[in-house]
Amino acid sequence: MVPLWMYLVVAAALFSTGLFGVLARRNAIAILMSIELMLNAVNINLVAFWRYNTPLDLSGQAFAVFVFVVAAAEVAVGLALIISIYRKRQSVIAEDVNMLKW
Amino acid sequence: MELTAESIVFLIMSAITLGGGLLVVSARNLFHAGLYLMVSLLGVAGLFVLLSAPFLAGVQVVVYIGAIAILIILAIMLTPSVTQLPAIFNRQWAFNLALAAFFFVLLVSVVSPIMGELGVDAWNADFTQKNPADVPADSIVNLGKDLVDPDKYMLPFEVASVLLMAALIGAVLLVSPDKAKADEGGED
Numbered sequence: 001m002v003p004l005w006m007y008l009v010v011a012a013a014l015f016s017t018g019l020f021g022v023l024a025r026r027n028a029i030a031i032l033m034s035i036e037l038m039l040n041a042v043n044i045n046l047v048a049f050w051r052y053n054t055p056l057d058l059s060g061q062a063f064a065v066f067v068f069v070v071a072a073a074e075v076a077v078g079l080a081l082i083i084s085i086y087r088k089r090q091s092v093i094a095e096d097v098n099m100l101k102w
Numbered sequence: 103m104e105l106t107a108e109s110i111v112f113l114i115m116s117a118i119t120l121g122g123g124l125l126v127v128s129a130r131n132l133f134h135a136g137l138y139l140m141v142s143l144l145g146v147a148g149l150f151v152l153l154s155a156p157f158l159a160g161v162q163v164v165v166y167i168g169a170i171a172i173l174i175i176l177a178i179m180l181t182p183s184v185t186q187l188p189a190i191f192n193r194q195w196a197f198n199l200a201l202a203a204f205f206f207v208l209l210v211s212v213v214s215p216i217m218g219e220l221g222v223d224a225w226n227a228d229f230t231q232k233n234p235a236d237v238p239a240d241s242i243v244n245l246g247k248d249l250v251d252p253d254k255y256m257l258p259f260e261v262a263s264v265l266l267m268a269a270l271i272g273a274v275l276l277v278s279p280d281k282a283k284a285d286e287g288g289e290d
Contacts, residue, residue: 002112005214005229007149010116012209014123014142020202021127024195029178030132033139036170037123040146043158051153052234058245062255064158065245068165069262073269075170079177080273086181095192 007048015041028082028092032075039071112152119145130190136175143167154237157245 014037021034043064050060086092122142129135143166150159192198211217217225238244248254 001232001234002109002152003230003232006112006116007153008213008229009210010119010149012206012213013120014146016202016206016209017120017123017127019205020199023198023201024191025127026190026192027132029174029181030127030135030190033126033135033174036139036166036174037126037142040119040143040166043162044146044149047150047153047155047158051155051237052229052231055154055235055237055241058241058248061155061158061241061245062248062258064155065161065249066258066262068161069266072165072170073266075173076273077269077276079173080276083177083180084276092181 004048004052007044011041011044011048014038014044026093026095028085028094028097029079031094032078032082035078036071036075039067043067108152111148115145115148115152117145118142119149128190132178133175136171136178139174140167140171143171154241157242 018034018037018041021037022031025031025034046060046064046067050058050064054060082092085097089096091097119142122138122140122145125138126135126142129138143162147159147162147167150156150162212226213229215226215228215230249259250256
């Protein structure tokens with residue numbers, strides 16, 4: 001099989017891509033999509049460590065399932081917030097949402 | 103690295119995943135970014151198949167591509183004025199790019215044997231194992247049993263279902279039109 005560190009490098013690259021998107025994109029929906037990339041990188045790591053280190057104990061897969069659930073909840077609430085803000089301000093640019101800024 | 107069929111598939115799936123991810127963060131049209139997100143998630147599903155986790159690959163396709171990505175694309179279409187911005191990155195993007203690149207180099211130096219080959223001792227964790235034990239054929243059955251086993255993941259499982267319920271009710275409340283009308287009727 002492919003050695004474990006290759007999967008970890010792919011996951012690290014995906015995580016860094018998502019990190020850049022979260023830090024640099026202006027559109028709030030693009031930021032949410034970048035967060036999805038980061039969660040997927042974490043899932044690759046969980047499953048890869050499960051496969052190579054403890055294939056008999058299914059903790060890695062169970063945690064990946066919980067990451068799925070949390071990602072679904074996060075994206076539902078996040079998009080609801082974004083649509084609600086869009087109704088109020090006609091904008092989803094993260095810099096325009098400064099109601100809590102003094 | 104010898105090029106077996108498995109490593110070729112791994113390279114293709116990694117290229118799909120990372121290429122899709124790069125296009126997600128760099129696409130000017132947000133709708134295209136949503137479609138590239140689907141491509142990237144499909145690559146991750148392929149990696150799950152390679153890691154002999156077929157159930158997770160199926161869940162990835164059904165939940166991520168079928169539900170989450172579609173939901174994101176719907177939200178993109180509901181906020182139409184902003185799919186094509188003149189500037190897609192904020193002013194600090196160059197610094198952020200350097201930060202992400204530095205983070206990537208740091209992670210790679212830890213997880214890959216590069217630093218060991220360069221002669222730096224005790225820097226990289228040793229993740230070079232290649233041939234793990236086989237996955238038992240009934241691992242999906244055991245995963246299902248573990249998730250509802252009181253000694254293992256029953257409590258997190260139930261908490262996850264409550265979290266999902268709360269999130270869905272919260273999402274409905276946030277975007278319900280009655281509430282939006284009531285907010286407009288207020289002083290602000």
